[in-house]
Structure formats: C-alpha cells, structure tokens
Amino acid sequence: MNILDLVSIGLEAVAVVICLLIATQKNKSWAWFLALTFAIYVGYDLARYFGWQAVPILLYVGFLIASLSAVWAVWQIYRSS
Numbered sequence: 001m002n003i004l005d006l007v008s009i010g011l012e013a014v015a016v017v018i019c020l021l022i023a024t025q026k027n028k029s030w031a032w033f034l035a036l037t038f039a040i041y042v043g044y045d046l047a048r049y050f051g052w053q054a055v056p057i058l059l060y061v062g063f064l065i066a067s068l069s070a071v072w073a074v075w076q077i078y079r080s081s
Helices: 003-025 029-050 056-080
Strands: none
Touching: 003 029, 029 056
C-alpha cells in the first residue's frame, strides 16, 4: 500500500460528503444512494488498507448493495433529466 491508496480513500470520503450535501441541501434523493455507494467503498478500502479481517460474504453483499445503490441513483438522475 502506498500514498495513492490513502489519496483514493480520501477522495472517496470527499465524494460521500459532497453527496450528503447534495442530498440535504439540494433535496436530491439520488445523492443518498451515491453517498451509500461511496461509503461502502471507503469501508472496503479501509479494511483492505489496514488488513482488517472480514467475512468474504460480507464483502460480496456490500459490493452488491453498492452496485444496486449506484444503479438506482443513476436511474433517478436519468429520469429527472
């Protein structure tokens, strides 16, 4: 692991914050789903970076939830455009 991993995790965390700001201040429901997606990515990347042991099925389910959340968000964005 190197500094680029930490930069990437930091950028994912910034994306979570921005999505939460959009969701709360601009009242865009799709932003909640993108915040969830990026939050799951942050959790996964932190676990990998620090070597935390995780049950593999939890990682698979987490990625499934993140993927579903992202698809739902972009579908809502598409519908509102």
